[in-house]
Amino acid sequence: MGLQLYNSLTRRKEEFKPLEKGKVGIYVCGPTVYGHAHLGHAKSYVSFDVLVRYLRYLGYNVTYVQNITDVGHLTDDADEGEDKIAAAAKREKKHPMALAEYYTRSYFEDMDRLNCVRPDISPRASGHITEQIDLVKTLLEKDFAYEVNGSVYFDVSKFNGYGKLSGRNIDQMIAGARVEVSPDKKNPADFALWKKAEPNHIMQWPSPWSMGYPGWHLECSVMSMKYLGKTIDIHGGGLENQFPHHECEIAQSEAANGVQFVKYWVHNNMVTVDGQKMGKSLNNFITLKQAFSGAHERLTRGYNPIAVRQLILNSHYRSPLDFSDASLFAAQSGYNKITETVKALRKAITSDTGSRPDEQIAEQLTQLRQKFEAAMDDDLNTSIALSVMFELVRLTQKLLDDKNTTAATFNLVDVLFTRLGGDCLGIVEQEYPLEGAADSELMNKLVNVLIEQRNEARRQKDYTRADELRNKLDDIGIALEDKSEGTTWRTK
């Protein structure tokens, strides 16, 4: 069957076929870096990360491009308003480029923690001004655009495919327009390709029309073309960008090149927090740093970034996802279960090279792998893929209880955890640091001193003392577990 992807352009699942055999070019709309990344970014970029990972698992040579928007994205509608970066820079009293750099780093940091693979290319809009000017020139030459007072607009009426992605028609939108239309525009749906800057605007560049800056939609077209070609395999982004952003990208790209811009449009759905749209005014706006640390009044604790990732993968990328403390808590428990199982499994793998894997188990593992792949092939059904991981957890625990399980069998199981849970889903790590996550060896030694004290008390049958030690550690978030091979600890 092969990978089926839901294509927003055709509104149905289609078999994925790359333009060039064995190779995939994918462009994903990146963040506008004027603030820390939030839960919405997490859902979006984890979803596309899994797509990229799965394409690579299938053997494709993937080029993953994700832009960084550091200029041109306005705070207001109808191409009026301020530049988001400029506005935030003023607020934080920073140079716009310093602000963009700061939040770009913050973004990568958060994405790293979510275990998202870095894009192959992370182009900045501000680094592609000349290319953007060139595209505007082409559109003017081909009469798809017009200049007014130093600004250039795309003439939507000249491009008859406008609306094909979002299923809208221009007349409808004019009727429903709630915004005061710029007097410069011929048609309310026209959008800015180049904006003339006010003299005090820091970010401005010379162009044939004015000192100014590019319109927001332009950067994606330009950078997509530059790094992946005039027609690309996959373009991803959030559903809210389907209109107008992606619609505008299609218009300007196809008008300029005369060929199809994108073969498969993939859109992921939005998040809500406690059942409502996430917004600063609702006090439910949660950044990733807050989710990881727990520093938000809606959260009772901090959550492991991979647990956040796992929660995202628990539902389908095209379904909306509601974040709540309860859903995060549930994901954290599930994440712990998988992680602890993998750790125990890896501990059980010895250097015994002579053993052979159990054939029945090998057969079961093959079936699990097939179920996983079938789920992922079906438009990335990560919910089922994740359930396979839990089936694997149960099987592993059974094998761990069985003294006859060979090292070779454990190895086979680990291969599945590593390939499916690790490479594809990104929830199983290659290596886990010391017991207790990010803690130092010193910490480990320290806790072991206390464990030794408690075990001494237990030997003396002084259970009051033993329980007191355990409770005190529990209070500071360290859980002790007495196992047949000794007492272990982990952070909660």
Added chain:
RNA sequence: GGCGGCGUAGCCAAGAGGCCUAAGGCGACGGUUUGCAAAACCGUUAUUCGCCGGUUCGAAUCCGGCCGCCGCCUCCA
């Protein structure tokens, strides 16, 4: 006003005409284990898929109506 989505157990969430007397996770409860716990394991937890009607031999899945929730259309991932 225009466009779209959703409503499945206490909670999250798959399933999209017969394999469903409905995956998986969380939680809860009972058991095994334990000094007691924890973790792990075993078992229980929806005869039913918002409501009402229809199509069909057969519907959670298709159609119609109603109710409820949400999103986009304006910056957002």
